[in-house]
Amino acid sequence: MKCIFLTYTITNDRLALHSQGEWRLHTVRQVAQELEHLPRASDITWDFSGLEGFDSAGVLLFIDTLKRLEEGATVHIVGYTPQQEAMYQLLHQTDTTSPIEPPREGVVMRMGVEGVALYQLWRDFFTFLGHLVMAWVQTLRHPRNFRFKEIVYHIHRSGLNALLITGLSAFLVGLVIAYQSGVQLEKFGADLFIVDTVGISITRELAPMITAIVIAGRSGSAYTAEIGAMKITEEIAAMRTMGFDPYYFLVIPRIVALMVALPLLIFFADMMGIVGGMVASKLQLGISMGQFVDRLSEVLEVKHYLLGMIKGPVFAFLIAMIGCFRGLQVAHNTESIGLHTTASVVNGIFLVIAFDALFSVLYTELGL
Amino acid sequence: MIRVEGVVTRFGSRVIHDGVSLHIKRGEIYGILGESGSGKSVLMKEMIMLLAPTAGRIAILGTPLETIGVTEAQALRRKWGVLFQFGALFSSLTIAQNIEVQLKEYTNLTRKMRQALVHSKLTMVGLDASVGLLYPSQLSGGMVKRAALARALAMEPELLFLDEPTSGLDPIGARNFDALIVELRALLGVTVVVITHDLDSVFTIVDRMSVLADKRVVAEGSIDEILTSTHPFVEEFFKNEYTQKYREEHHHV
Structure with a gap:
């Protein structure tokens, strides 16, 4: 398989991974695909010294993959920069699973919401009419301020x-x-x-x-x-x-x-x-x-x-x-x-x- | 990183800039100072292609803006993030959707990846994940600024433009926001251009700056270099207890 962002060598259950290229927003999708086809191994050494560039998307992908790999192997990470580590420290505890879109409401819920909104609209309307009458009375009482x-x-x-x-x-x-x-x-x-x-x-x-x-x-x-x-x-x-x-x-x-x-x-x-x-x-x-x-x-x-x-x-x-x-x-x-x-x-x-x-x-x- | 040379801006007969030149280096936090009406915001708008200067040259990341084509301009726009003074979050979208919108439009990331990125941006600016589900109108002023900063960071920009990031914040909120900017610069290695007249920010986070007055840059450099200027506006702007203290601490010791 042709790999741009990753090379690896495998010798008796020992996998040596080398990251390379740019792990950025516009490449992570491809990087993720390459990472999916890794051979199984119980001892993995992952070297980042060849990485030319990264951003938080790259770090998030790394965090995700690391979690997956650690399930069946011991992983040693080497060759990372302090900046990469800082971003890892910040992001590896981020809760990435909670939804970012509000949950969809069911039909009953929506009917209820609409019903309440309709009730409020009419209530507001009558409040408005009440204020209007009050303002009229005020106007008629002091016509000079008209x-x-x-x-x-x-x-x-x-x-x-x-x-x-x-x-x-x-x-x-x-x-x-x-x-x-x-x-x-x-x-x-x-x-x-x-x-x-x-x-x-x-x-x-x-x-x-x-x-x-x-x-x-x-x-x-x-x-x-x-x-x-x-x-x-x-x-x-x-x-x-x-x-x-x-x-x-x-x-x-x-x-x-x-x-x-x-x-x-x-x-x-x-x-x-x-x-x-x-x-x-x-x-x-x-x-x-x-x-x-x-x-x-x-x-x-x-x-x-x-x-x-x-x-x-x-x-x-x-x-x-x-x-x-x-x-x-x-x-x-x-x-x-x-x-x-x-x-x-x-x-x-x-x-x-x-x-x-x-x-x-x-x-x-x-x-x- | 950014080169502005001899920029002249005229609105009708009103001259805003008459030969403004400045130079911003990679990785620094660069301040643009000046009194209200001195054309700081106009200058920034010219840098981010919202306005075109009447004359003069501006080059961003090596690309001259006078001759830029549509495709190049679109590509350039993805390399910077802009924080507007009042946030300018899209009011019909939730905070999370605000952060996600460019990722959705410009990248081929999966939904799950986008979601993770949105959360990482919220973490970076110090907002709780639950804030993502709220609408801009439900946030306080400080949170709006943070959320808007998260949106500006969404496309992993090399360059960040901040228009008065601490205006409208309480002193504690303002100092926290300053700290956040410094932290993000260290973390992401972005170059930051910041319009400000917050003296605290000027002294604590800004590496180099230029002072706009009389329609041009009257002083450019680090704070020590600026303080040597004898221009009346610079003297007035910096002549207060804060500066006195700074001068004493740094020059008499």
């Missing part, structure tokens, strides 16, 4: 800066709705009803929902990431020690700001959605802008617009609340920011859709 500056700042960031994206989204949705229904309405010769379809569906349903979903992705995630980062850098702990309640300073301004900004964005989305419908009607059905507006003022009752608008503050509250709650849930590590930001957006969008369905049922039951 953080107007922060609120205006957040309206600017979550509202004004989102105009382009919400407007564009609503415009495209209006365009698509008009195109799709246009094809169907044309078959019945009911071309002009496109105005009813677009006007009512946009103002009552689509603009509020599209805007809320865009904002949940945009501002909900931002709130979580901001507050989460502050939590990790202990800024929130610092605020608490100074007597600045994070609910009062961080949560309420964001919620109020979004409750103001979202209805305004919805109003803008209403207009852009209708413009989108108008453009598609003109292109596909040849309905002129003038005709469209005339018909719109006839069929679009104010109530549809109002019913859509009422959803704004509710959606805004849900999105901002979830964003802040998830932000405050962030703990310890940077990974947790990512997890909670994702959760914040998913929860936010789901809640928006769920509440939209709830509104639909409510409006229908009330005969609106």
Whole structure:
């Protein structure tokens, strides 16, 4: 056998081993293979003077092999350097067998852990709501301390800066709705009803929902990431020690700001959605802008617009609340920011859709 | 081992280094000193290829960094270990996994061998085997530094970069960490480059050092050589009871 790291001679049950070459991280696997094919002997002399280099991987391999050889033979070690001995002394008592990966949990264990986590999540959520109410009471009691500056700042960031994206989204949705229904309405010769379809569906349903979903992705995630980062850098702990309640300073301004900004964005989305419908009607059905507006003022009752608008503050509250709650849930590590930001957006969008369905049922039951 | 020649670093119009040169020999513990903002960390980042200097030459282990190729750079990166100031342990991995990650990626070792190596590294830095199962967020500041040092040692580096290893540690923890560095140097024969402004470390563990001030190296050499410098920063930095005592002990006896 061709050996690079080892040579040996054997004479009547006496084995003379010579280590050579470099016993290092990238060679020990090969060294280990060579060591496995040693002939049996009862008296072994192991010479290290030929070793050109070693590191702790080499020493660990030596320790391992020595243990194995000593089971059936007496081993004499010669030719080692003081440095090799020092490392041997340090490492030969190291416990190398205890696992380095946490034990896998069973299904029952995982279910239990998940269950407890879920319970804690809900408990935390209600604690959050409780704090929020307390902070509101505090705000109403001392309205003079209300953080107007922060609120205006957040309206600017979550509202004004989102105009382009919400407007564009609503415009495209209006365009698509008009195109799709246009094809169907044309078959019945009911071309002009496109105005009813677009006007009512946009103002009552689509603009509020599209805007809320865009904002949940945009501002909900931002709130979580901001507050989460502050939590990790202990800024929130610092605020608490100074007597600045994070609910009062961080949560309420964001919620109020979004409750103001979202209805305004919805109003803008209403207009852009209708413009989108108008453009598609003109292109596909040849309905002129003038005709469209005339018909719109006839069929679009104010109530549809109002019913859509009422959803704004509710959606805004849900999105901002979830964003802040998830932000405050962030703990310890940077990974947790990512997890909670994702959760914040998913929860936010789901809640928006769920509440939209709830509104639909409510409006229908009330005969609106 | 490391040769830095005429390094100039500019961020926009701000000049950090204006002709920094130093020379680090094999097997020594080399200190880089200087006040905050003197560009110590930037210099180290340039040595470990996280930043490129605006001008000047740096050669690590005989490889010039200006002309280095991708493959060479990867090979070079495996020959050094870096301890970041705040540990920079991967927070989603356990300590053991943090130490293991490079072994898993770059070597063909068996699972059992990797496990033994992880344990040997924990032993070397004086951490209990059970620490391996914990996550970085569960450790104290001193333990994070030790764990990060264990990770830096994982690939059996020839060269070790330490960015303020004793900052944030209590005095006892800091002295123990110093002792650990000296011990590891004796055991593994590594060359250590350490950024520090801990005077205790400067006097006890550092063999040679350079002092960065006024955008360049104002003094280089052993502590005795440094103390002969009359540069205002050196005088101010070393002018305290500690130095007085050292001077008395070493020069008046």
